[in-house]
Amino acid sequence: MAKTQHHMHAAQPPSHAYVEPLSRPLTIGFVFDDTLDVLDGVQQHIVTLGRELAQRGHTVHYLVGETHESPMPHTHSMAHNIEVPFNGNRMRIPLPASRRHIREVLERTPFDILHVQAPYSPFMAGQVLSMADPRTGVVATYHIASADLASRIGGSLLGTINHHTHRRVDEVIAVSDVAAQYATRTAGVRGTIIPNPIDVRRFASAGPLPAGFPPRGKHVVFLGRFVERKGAGLLLDAIEYGEQHGLFPQGFHVTFAGKGPLLDSCIARASQFETPIEFLGYVDECDKPALLRSADVAVFPATGGESFGIVLLEAIAAGAGVTLAGDNPGYHSTLLGDKDALFSIDEHTHARDLAERISLALTSANWSNALHDRERALLQRYDVRTVASQVERIYARALAKRRFNEQ
Numbered sequence: 001m002a003k004t005q006h007h008m009h010a011a012q013p014p015s016h017a018y019v020e021p022l023s024r025p026l027t028i029g030f031v032f033d034d035t036l037d038v039l040d041g042v043q044q045h046i047v048t049l050g051r052e053l054a055q056r057g058h059t060v061h062y063l064v065g066e067t068h069e070s071p072m073p074h075t076h077s078m079a080h081n082i083e084v085p086f087n088g089n090r091m092r093i094p095l096p097a098s099r100r101h102i103r104e105v106l107e108r109t110p111f112d113i114l115h116v117q118a119p120y121s122p123f124m125a126g127q128v129l130s131m132a133d134p135r136t137g138v139v140a141t142y143h144i145a146s147a148d149l150a151s152r153i154g155g156s157l158l159g160t161i162n163h164h165t166h167r168r169v170d171e172v173i174a175v176s177d178v179a180a181q182y183a184t185r186t187a188g189v190r191g192t193i194i195p196n197p198i199d200v201r202r203f204a205s206a207g208p209l210p211a212g213f214p215p216r217g218k219h220v221v222f223l224g225r226f227v228e229r230k231g232a233g234l235l236l237d238a239i240e241y242g243e244q245h246g247l248f249p250q251g252f253h254v255t256f257a258g259k260g261p262l263l264d265s266c267i268a269r270a271s272q273f274e275t276p277i278e279f280l281g282y283v284d285e286c287d288k289p290a291l292l293r294s295a296d297v298a299v300f301p302a303t304g305g306e307s308f309g310i311v312l313l314e315a316i317a318a319g320a321g322v323t324l325a326g327d328n329p330g331y332h333s334t335l336l337g338d339k340d341a342l343f344s345i346d347e348h349t350h351a352r353d354l355a356e357r358i359s360l361a362l363t364s365a366n367w368s369n370a371l372h373d374r375e376r377a378l379l380q381r382y383d384v385r386t387v388a389s390q391v392e393r394i395y396a397r398a399l400a401k402r403r404f405n406e407q
Contacts, residue, residue, distance in 0.1 A: 019400045022392050025057040027109060031116040031125045033094050035081060036062060036070040039285055041196070041310055042117050042143050045175070047072060048197045052388040061109060063128055065094045076105050079124045094124035102127055113395050115139045119158050119186065122165070129165040134405075137398030139391075140166070141173040142183040142191060145307035145330050155186035162187070170398035173391070178329045179307040194391060195334070196310045197384035203317035206289030217251025218362045221295035221320070223283065223311060224302070226260030231301030231326055234345065236266060238301075238354035239275050247359040248275070257283040257291060292318035296368075297361045299324050301354065303345045306330030313382050316375045322361045322368050323375055324354070336378065340371050 030046045039047065050060040050072060061074040066081040078101065079094035106128070114132055116125050118140045129138060144155065159166070172191035174180035183189050224230040235254075242248045253276040256266065263279070270277040283291055292298055298315035300323070309331040315323045325331040327342040335341045344353040361368045380386060 019393070019397050022396050025059065026112040026395060027059045027061070028053060028113045028115060028395070029061045029063050029109070029111045031063045031114055031120070031128050033065045033079075033081075033117075033121045033124050034092050035065050036067045036072065036075060039071070041308070044310060045141075045143070045196050046115075046117065048199050048384050049388060049391065051199070052197070052384045053391075056388065056392075061111070063105060063114075063125075065092060065124060078102065078105070078128070094121050097124040097127055099127060099131070102131055106131055106133065111136050113137045113139060113398065115141065115395075116169070118142045118183070119144060119155055120162065121158075122161050126162055126165045129168045132168060135402055137171075137395060137402050138169045139171045139173060139394055139398050140169045140189075140191075141175065141194075142179045142187075143175055143307055144182050145176075145178040145305055155182065159187035170401045171394045173394060175308045176330055176333045178333060182307070192394060194387060194394070195382050196308045196313075197387035198310060198313045198317055198379070198382050200317045200379050200383045203289045203292075203314055204319065206293065206318060208290055217253050218249055218296050219294055220252070220254045220297045220299055220358060221257070221291060221315075222254070222299050222301075223257045223288065223292065223315075224300060225258050226262040226266060228262065229303050229305045230258075230260075231303050231345070232256060232258075232262065232266050234301035234303070234326065234350050234354065235299055236269055236273075237351035238358065239270075239273055239277070241351040242355035242359065243274055245355070247355050249359075249362050252362065253277070255280060255291070255294075257281070257288075288314065289318040292320050296321040297324060297358055298322070299354070299358070300331070301326040301343075301345065301350070302328055302331065304328045309334035313379065317379055322371045324357055324361070326350075334378075334382075335375070338371070338374060340367070341375065 030050060032046060036043055054060045062072055063076050063078055065079050067075055067077045079097035081092040081094050083092050114136055120126060132138060166187060172189045173194050174183050174191035175196050180191050180193055183191050222232060222235050226232050255278045257280040259282050267279050292315040298320040300311055303326055306328050307330045309325060312323050312325050312331060312334055323341060325335060325342055326345040328345060332342060343357050344350050
């Protein structure tokens with residue numbers, strides 16, 4: 001069977017058939033190979049969406065990799081995990097899960113929907129899909145954008161390995177065009193694009209930072225992991241360029257937040273600059289909105305490997321003055337191609353482009369206010385209440401296909 005037919009695994013109702021909206025609360029299981037002990041991008045997705053679905057009356061469970069301190073109720077730790085490099089970062093993958101434990105969880109909780117986060121491992125999530133009740137609707141959401149050749153090859157290999165269990169998927173979602181391309185390339189499936197959700201009200205209502213922080217003046221904030229593709233070095237290049245060309249106004253200062261293998265080298269390099277630069281290290285989720293709100297300019301210079309840009313939306317929702325982003329495909333899609341918000345990530349032009357953009361944001365009120373208003377207008381599109389309604393329609397379609405197949 002050709003790859004492009006993987007998700008056409010059984011008789012299905014015609015694509016034009018009317019599907020009734022959900023008429024009752026569902027029992028939903030998010031299936032995710034990684035841990036909920038940390039809240040990286042995919043974890044934020046399923047936690048934010050799960051909270052909204054629970055508020056709507058659904059019962060939400062999490063069938064996840066090794067997890068000890070989950071922020072969510074009904075969490076089932078299904079497998080031990082190991083950490084491996086992947087896609088320009090590090091991720092945790094499960095060792096083979098106990099089929100007996102999976103069976104016990106599935107029998108104890110009759111799920112209406114299993115919502116697997118893709119790509120997924122055959123050792124845990126794949127096992128859950130293979131053992132799912134035939135009446136359970138299965139939805140897969142793709143989150144990945146390839147950062148390098150190795151990740152593309154690995155993704156294609158994983159798609160081949162998971163061919164059998166992916167036939168169990170009724171509906172496919174991708175969080176962006178970039179993620180949809182990855183799904184087609186590696187698993188031969190096409191998905192409905194539904195973006196990552198953000199709880200706009202939570203970020204907008206965050207409390208203030210401690211007294212005295214940040215210091216007075218024009219404040220730039222970077223928040224992210226200190227790995228090559230997240231681009232902390234690009235911001236340092238821009239600061240150096242701006243100092244050399246006198247671009248920044250009086251009182252200009254920068255805060256870097258996050259951890260990672262390049263943190264020490266960035267600290268050492270920053271110590272050579274005249275600009276006051278502070279490194280906060282890890283920032284707790286509850287403190288993140290206030291930090292972003294303190295920014296006159298929030299800068300996210302990722303060079304690639306981004307399927308979406310949820311941190312951009314968090315900065316916008318928190319109330320940052322303007323949000324600037326590296327012009328990689330995922331961030332470009334999230335910001336709808338806004339040329340003012342997106343700066344070059346070319347190695348020859350990024351320092352000047354980003355430095356000049358920061359300078360413009362800090363010195364031209366008309367320019368920065370117009371960009372701020374355009375970015376705020378994006379939030380309704382990505383708010384979790386909008387996204388959850390779209391996902392509920394996908395669940396209804398998946399259940400309709402299950403009922404059709406039983407006839």
